[in-house]
Amino acid sequence: MTTFLKRLGMRCPVIQAPMAGTSTPALALEVMKAGGLGSIALGAVNAEAGRKLIREMKSGTDKPFNVNLFCHAPAERDAAREARWLEALAPRFQVFGAEPPVELNEIYRSFVEDDAMADMLEEERPAIVSFHFGLPKAEQIARFKAAGTFLIASATCVEEAHAAVAAGMDAVVAQGYEAGGHRGIFDPATGDEKLPTFTLVQLLVRALNVPVIAAGGIMTGRGIAACLDLGAAAVQMGTAFIACPESAADPAHRSAVLGARAGHTLVTDTISGRPARCIVNEFTALGQDLAGQGQCPASYPVAYDAGKALNMAAKAAGNTGYGAQWAGQGAPLARALPALELVELLMREYEAARGG
Template identity: 40%
Template sequence: MAMKSWPDNRIQTLFGIELPIILAPMAGPVLSDMVIAVSEAGGLGSLPCALLTADQIRNELTTIRQRTARPINLNFFCHRPPAPNKTREEQWRKRLETYYVEFGIDPLAPVPTSNRTPFDESMCDLVAEWKPEVVSFHFGLPTRELIDRVKATGTKIMSSATTVDEARWLEDEGCDVIIAQGAEAGGHRGMFLSDSVATQVGTIALVPQVVDAVKVPVIAAGGIGDARGIVAAFVLGASAVQLGTIYMFSPEAKLSVPHREALKKAKDNSTAITNVFTGRPARSIVNRLVQEVGPMSDSAPAFPLAGGALTPLRAKTEPQGSGDFMSLWSGQAARFGRELPAGELTRILAQETLARLSAL
């Protein structure tokens, strides 16, 4: 599977990888074992850092570097922590009160904190210490000072764009690569110049427009689940693909039983973009909470605060095998999922794609 077999090898050259397949950095499901598997198979393993402390990231990186010397990506959120809004938080508690009563939870009990750590000086110190080959961001970029520090380590930088305007902004701010995230993608939308879910663009329309608008290489993401989708991404002008949902079927994925079962049953129209789990638009399999409270609720506190009030409900229902109150992140192509180890899946996807490309 030599580089020259691929229509565009800019990403392989830039990142030092063999295959133009990037593991989506899915916070929660992905830890060191999946990162290692994908990188060892020739793709780019991505470690999501948003839910981890600096010490936890160091532990994961220690494990990774003990088992592979291949390139990896560290992914960070770069949102601005929200200002407390007591009125909205009380509205949210009121909206969820009937569920608290149903499951015997005190509606007046303190709400656990729901935290997502944005990229800051301490995380930048960590990047400088470990010097990963790639650092990716979600929700725009951190400050110019932090970006300059990351670049000084020799690390390549990429971030997600959900519109052409966002792609141009990211390129102007110094991104080496743009991830064009179509509306089909699972998990959080990378949107940062707009908060309009209604105008989100699909992958097949977004990718070629972003390719035309920027000079840097573009990675296609969203709704790509097999070799046909990867071939299509290259035809549209992408230099690589980022895949998430199909990796959640692998044994390395850290998933709850309800989430794994929901993925197995998911159809093309089983998901919706919703803000009820974190306060920020994200694509999830539709469950009871999304049906009854969402998909988009004006009562949900700003990201990431909405999740705190759901914690007691999840704690009551998940042990019973219920996914009614938990985020069930998934893209629209879950039907393509195959229960294969992440490394094997990476290699098979590459082989199947090259076979299709050679037949064109």
């Protein structure tokens, strides 16, 4: 076992990705029973809800677990742009006998401006904290460092990874373009290099002096072995756990991951206002149509308010094709197993791949 794994309390190199809307304390705890690192997502909740999740984890384990936060730039509100987006979506709402919201809200607060979340975390003192979409403010990082917290940030390119290490991160997640869910790009306006996992891992291992965690398209023990052979210290897996009974994925999301559409994903900003990889469905098709008409979604996470409302209207009418069915390109390899059994299977596959 490497020093990195020991420090994080892991017996095997599997980190369960903290996918908002999918990860749960129950899922994280089962992964930890198998020797991996469990994670919970706080990016979509407020401080008190986050405290409840952390305490649920503490009641189930005395081992370190990961708490994930969103560090996106706060939304740039543009009333005209938001009105145009609602107008563009209105005909689809009407198909389901509903009206779009009168106005949109910024439904997720970025950690960079959430003092209540920072205070709560200082009180609860989670051992590991990870960041997506960017980095916290220097003073927030200093508070974590003073508490001895192990810090991790996701990066989609070498420049972001260097910024993460310079800011004080103890490890970096190399998020390949194959990954499901939201791209961790610090600033979507600068574009996406779309680096695949294997390429990005090798670049970061060469460029950084901290552990690199591979993420994106990893679904089997053979994939884990390949990433570690390239120099990764561990792997982070999200899509692999969506079909586990402990996940919070709804039936439509599970069905999509395990069904014929699983092999067809694309990166879209239609659902949330920020690029994210999703299984193709009626919402992604609508997004392509609207993009062809020159329509631009509201900024993240304001557009997500509209996306969630449209999904609710569709589901009320019996249509499940408008959900955020986030999944990576490896989705066809998903197994519907309890999380503990899945990690144990992954480790058997890993040992077999290593010739053990």
